Amino acid sequence: MSVSTCPSEPAPAAGFVDGLDPLDRDIVLATQGGLPLVPDPWSAVGKPLGLAGNEVRARMQRMIDSGVIRRIAAVPNHYRLGYVANGMTVWDVDDAHVERLGREVAGIPGVSHCYRRPRHLPEWPYNLFAMLHGRSQGEVEQQAEALRERLGDACRDHRILYSSRILKKTGLRLARSSGRPR
Amino acid sequence: MNVARAHRPEPAELDAADRRIVNRLQEGLPLVPSPYAAVAAELSLSEGELLYRLERLLEAGVLSRFGPMYHAERLGGGLTLAALEVPEDDFERVAEKVNAFPEVAHNYRREHRLNMWFVLATETPQRIAEVIEAIEAATGLAVFNMPKQEEFHVRLHLPV
Numbered sequence: 252m253s254v255s256t257c258p259s260e261p262a263p264a265a266g267f268v269d270g271l272d273p274l275d276r277d278i279v280l281a282t283q284g285g286l287p288l289v290p291d292p293w294s295a296v297g298k299p300l301g302l303a304g305n306e307v308r309a310r311m312q313r314m315i316d317s318g319v320i321r322r323i324a325a326v327p328n329h330y331r332l333g334y335v336a337n338g339m340t341v342w343d344v345d346d347a348h349v350e351r352l353g354r355e356v357a358g359i360p361g362v363s364h365c366y367r368r369p370r371h372l373p374e375w376p377y378n379l380f381a382m383l384h385g386r387s388q389g390e391v392e393q394q395a396e397a398l399r400e401r402l403g404d405a406c407r408d409h410r411i412l413y414s415s416r417i418l419k420k421t422g423l424r425l426a427r428s429s430g431r432p433r
Numbered sequence: 434m435n436v437a438r439a440h441r442p443e444p445a446e447l448d449a450a451d452r453r454i455v456n457r458l459q460e461g462l463p464l465v466p467s468p469y470a471a472v473a474a475e476l477s478l479s480e481g482e483l484l485y486r487l488e489r490l491l492e493a494g495v496l497s498r499f500g501p502m503y504h505a506e507r508l509g510g511g512l513t514l515a516a517l518e519v520p521e522d523d524f525e526r527v528a529e530k531v532n533a534f535p536e537v538a539h540n541y542r543r544e545h546r547l548n549m550w551f552v553l554a555t556e557t558p559q560r561i562a563e564v565i566e567a568i569e570a571a572t573g574l575a576v577f578n579m580p581k582q583e584e585f586h587v588r589l590h591l592p593v
Contacts, residue, residue, distance in 0.1 A: 271508070271509075279501075279503060279508065282500050282501050283500070283501075283503065284500070285491075285498055285499050285500040286462070286499060286500040286501065288469075288484050288487055288488050288491075288499075289484070290467055290469060290470065290480060290484075291466070291467065292468065292469070293466070304466070305466075308464055308466070311464060311501065312464050314501075315464070317507070318504055318507050319503060319504055319507045319508060320501045320502065320503055320504070321502045321503070321504055321587070322460075322461035322462075322501075322502055323461055323462040323464070323500060323501045323502070324458060324459055324460065324461040324462065324499070324502060325454075325455065325458035325459050325487075325490075325496045325498075325499045326496060326497050326498040326499070326502070326589070327455060327459060327495065327496055327497070327589075327591050328442060328494050328495060328496065328497045329591060330441050330442040330443070330444065331442050331443075331444060331445045331493070331494055331495045332444065332445070332447075332455065332495065332591050332593050333444040333593065334591050335441065335444065339543060339550070350583065353583060353585040354585050356585075357585035357586030358586070362586060363586075363587070363588060363589040363590070364586060364587050364588075364589070365584075365585040365586040365587075366581040366582075366583065366584055366585065367581065367582045367583040367585070368514065368579040368580065368581055368582060369578075369579060369580070369582060371577050371579075374518075374546070374547070374577070375516075375547065375577060375579075380514075380579075384589075384591060410545065412543040412544060412545045412547075412550075413543065413544055414541040414542065414543055414550075415542050415543065415544055416441070416541065416542035417441070417539075417540075417541060418528045418531075418532060418540035418541060418542055418549070418551075419531075419532045419537055419538075419539060419540035419551070420497065420538075420539050420540075421538055421539075
């Protein structure tokens with residue numbers, strides 16, 4: 252997923268981040284649709300911004316170092332790669348243990364994303380989410396079984412919610428009209 | 434009829450070079466002066482062939498994107514996962530209403546009483562609550578907001 256979602260610390264309040272200046276922001280805007288497929292993509296990104304390729308590269312490296320960019324990579328379409336079973340597994344885990352167990356199950360093969368999220372009682376008792384990907388529902392169920400074993404008695408209940416339709420998938424977009432001076 | 438299946442892309446036919454590219458580029462592109470040439474050399478391809486195949490993999494929808502993966506909250510934005518319980522006979526109308534919000538980055542149908550699950554990505558954290566309110570007004574349904582409280586792992590890697 253291109254929305255690589257985020258950590259636990261609260262986000263800054265003003266839509267602006269330490270160390271991310273207007274030129275960094277321009278680079279974000281210029282690359283959120285993708286990196287150019289040309290031999291020197293850094294210069295291609297920099298040219299309309301009046302930046303040399305080396306400067307673009309240095310700024311992107313700083314954004315990687317500060318965690319603003321997770322990495323520069325290909326985002327696969329699960330289905331097109333044969334991963335037709337994509338299960339959002341949700342677990343009702345004892346609050347006293349969810350933090351430790353969340354870290355443990357995050358490393359189990361097949362888990363791409365793992366988060367603690369709030370319950371909505373009575374409709375929704377689940378507080379731990381782990382996305383699993385397999386070539387069949389059987390494979391996902393095996394992965395889920397490995398999670399269930401690891402969670403043990405701290406887990407009261409769980410469900411696997413398979414995605415059955417992609418209704419929309421555009422990924423993250425920063426609005427250009429964000430009020431930052433260019 | 435399985436409605437779900439009709440909306441799923443079919444698995445693609447990939448040759449050995451495509452597989453190497455898909456596997457290698459999920460790991461990430463190095464920040465070096467000629468990054469595609471560097472990766473092509475690792476994969477025993479020419480730079481031109483790598484670029485050509487990468488473009489084709491994107492056009493064919495095998496890859497949905499290639500580029501920097503930004504961390505929404507560290508960019509100062511807001512992000513949350515939310516769900517709706519949509520009556521079956523109203524599903525298409527509600528999907529259309531929800532998808533019309535530019536802040537909706539992904540939206541999936543899932544088989545549960547809560548049958549519509551979407552990610553909201555907003556320019557500021559404060560905006561999340563406004564968009565949720567607007568979605569509730571547009572759909573007439575209560576939004577279950579499930580922002581992450583802790584992240585344990587984020588790393589999608591699908592070997593082929």
